[in-house]
Amino acid sequence: DAMVIQNPRYQVTQFGKPVTLSCSQTLNHNVMYWYQQKSSQAPKLLFHYYDKDFNNEADTPDNFQSRRPNTSFCFLDIRSPGLGDAAMYLCATSRGGQGRNEQFFGPGTRLTVL
Amino acid sequence: GQQLNQSPQSMFIQEGEDVSMNCTSSSIFNTWLWYKQDPGEGPVLLIALYKAGELTSNGRLTAQFGITRKDSFLNISASIPSDVGIYFCAGQPISGGSNYKLTFGKGTLLTVNP
Numbered sequence: 001d002a003m004v005i006q007n008p009r010y011q012v013t014q015f016g017k018p019v020t021l022s023c024s025q026t027l028n029h030n031v032m033y034w035y036q037q038k039s040s041q042a043p044k045l046l047f048h049y050y051d052k053d054f055n056n057e058a059d060t061p062d063n064f065q066s067r068r069p070n071t072s073f074c075f076l077d078i079r080s081p082g083l084g085d086a087a088m089y090l091c092a093t094s095r096g097g098q099g100r101n102e103q104f105f106g107p108g109t110r111l112t113v114l
Numbered sequence: 115g116q117q118l119n120q121s122p123q124s125m126f127i128q129e130g131e132d133v134s135m136n137c138t139s140s141s142i143f144n145t146w147l148w149y150k151q152d153p154g155e156g157p158v159l160l161i162a163l164y165k166a167g168e169l170t171s172n173g174r175l176t177a178q179f180g181i182t183r184k185d186s187f188l189n190i191s192a193s194i195p196s197d198v199g200i201y202f203c204a205g206q207p208i209s210g211g212s213n214y215k216l217t218f219g220k221g222t223l224l225t226v227n228p
Contacts, residue, residue: 004156031214042202042218043157050214090156094214100164101206102147103216105156 003027004106006091012112013081021076021109023091030096032074033103034066037088049074050096078111086113120203120219127193128227135222136187137203145206146179146186147216152199160201161188183208193226200224 005024013019023032031050035043047056049068063085065077078085088110092103120137127133137146145164149157161172163179163186170177176189186205190197203219 006156033214040221040223042220045215048214088154092156096214100162101145101214102159102162103204104159105149108154108156110154 004091004093004104006089006106006109008109009107010110010112012114013078014114015083016080019078019081019111021078021089021091021111023074023076023106024072025091025093025106026072027093027095027104028071029093029104030071031094031101032068033092033094034064034074034076035090035092037090037108043090046076081111081113083113086111118203118205118217118219120222122222123220124223124225126225126227129193129195131193133190133193133197133224134187135201135203136185137205137219138185139205139207139217140184142183142208143186143205143217144183144208146177147204148175148177148186148188149202149204150199151202151221157202190224193224195226195228198224198226 007022033048034046037043046060063079068074088108090108091106094101094103118137118139147162148160151157161177166183167181168179174191200221200223202221204216
């Protein structure tokens with residue numbers, strides 16, 4: 001089945017220790033997104049890639065970076081995690097282009113910062 | 115930016131009851147999406163709406179794209195315990211930037227008592 005996969009599902013890191021979260025997709029979608037979701041809140045967009053074109057949200061901290069080495073994979077790097085970065089991180093994809101553009105989400109990675 | 119007002123914030127119902135929730139916006143949207151999120155998981159797309167007045171069903175779920183293009187509702191008929199979760203509306207505005215970004219409502223937490 002075509003899907004969005006996130007690894008790991010649970011990640012524990014120490015304050016200030018860099019961490020990388022990964023996302024892969026078998027949908028062959030052009031657009032990949034990273035969202036941060038805190039408890040009882042809606043997902044908050046951090047950035048997205050249309051193919052290799054990177055689009056950062058204005059309020060995304062510099063501490064968050066992303067890489068998309070190919071169509072299938074996208075990574076979220078948190079350079080120096082703080083306690084406030086503990087959250088669920090969601091990857092999503094969409095086809096891109098004109099017309100229908102539903103976003104499909106992965107299962108998420110729950111990040112704990114000690 | 116655009117905001118979506120989703121109501122109610124939470125609902126407590128008995129199994130078998132019907133449920134209705136809605137989203138409104140001060141801006142015109144060209145797409146409305148409804149997602150369900152279970153605890154610890156990513157949002158799952160339930161229904162996508164693309165035309166004003168469109169009424170679409172998915173099993174016991176029915177959603178409509180409002181005629182004014184500024185609102186949408188989701189109905190769940192004959193609720194069952196596995197309907198428990200957070201329901202998010204999301205929309206893509208006609209104006210104001212990328213075709214690919216979604217604006218999310220704050221979610222409706224549904225609890226179903228067996």
